[in-house]
Amino acid sequence: MNKIKSLEDLKRVREEALEKRSIATTTGKAQVIVGMGTCGIAAGARETMKAVLDYIETENLDGILVTQTGCIGLCEQEPILQVVRGEADKVTYGKVNPEVAKKILKEHVVDGNIVKEFVVNL
């Protein structure tokens, strides 16, 4: 049976993350939520999620918490992505394909500018 071989490696990753955390100021704390109900998955939400995770990894973005949620009743707008940045209200985006997801991460999550053209008004 192949089990996780390298929890030691993960410990090192944790220590690096802690170090970065102590250096960084508390700016740019953000939460990104991807809708992953049946409607979202059928519309391509897993690719959207993948684009989010890939972007965080390649751009080395700290302090972003990514989570998922089920159907929120906007199936026709899926894939849906929500952003909570700092103390600001939650912003809901619709029809977020991988390209749009990258744009939202770059412009909204990192730079703080809402990507208006993809905002869904609740």
Add this chain to the structure above:
Amino acid sequence: MKELSLHILDIAENSVNAKAKNISITIEENSIKNLLTIAIEDDGKGMDAEMVARVTDPFTTSRTMRKVGLGLPFLKAAAEACNGKFEIRSALGKGTRVETTFQLDHIDRMPMGNIQSTFLDLLVGYPEIHWIFNYTIDENTYTLDSEPLRKTLQEIPYSDPGVLKYLKQEINSGMLNLKHTKQEIP
């Protein structure tokens, strides 16, 4: 949906919505029996017998936002089109187990697709849940248990860039090892 791994993601979301704390996903490709088995088991709130009987009806759903549920009927239809079976067992307050089988080499069987991505998304998306993923190809099994990961990481989230890189490598190499072993069997 075009991939079994997307169905698995979908069914696991049901378990999350049922407030499960522990969810296991077990997949087995058995070339001798020519059988693919997928089981998703949770300790969520479960369903009564009446709901279990109705649950593969496309017009049943637990969600309140929308009246049509499609996840389980989709999977059932896919299995039955491939000489497979679909079984759901559930008990109120105890949890639910969904097991589905497919003839492994059936021409209409959907590909597994990107199961690595499904595992990673569930892990990252629901960090508070104890996940156990098992993928078996004949006699080799890859297991990913979230508990040692969570204990090691403590307050560092899965979506930390360094952790994401680690998890991707871990899952990819675990799955790759399975496939390599398979090829080496004469």
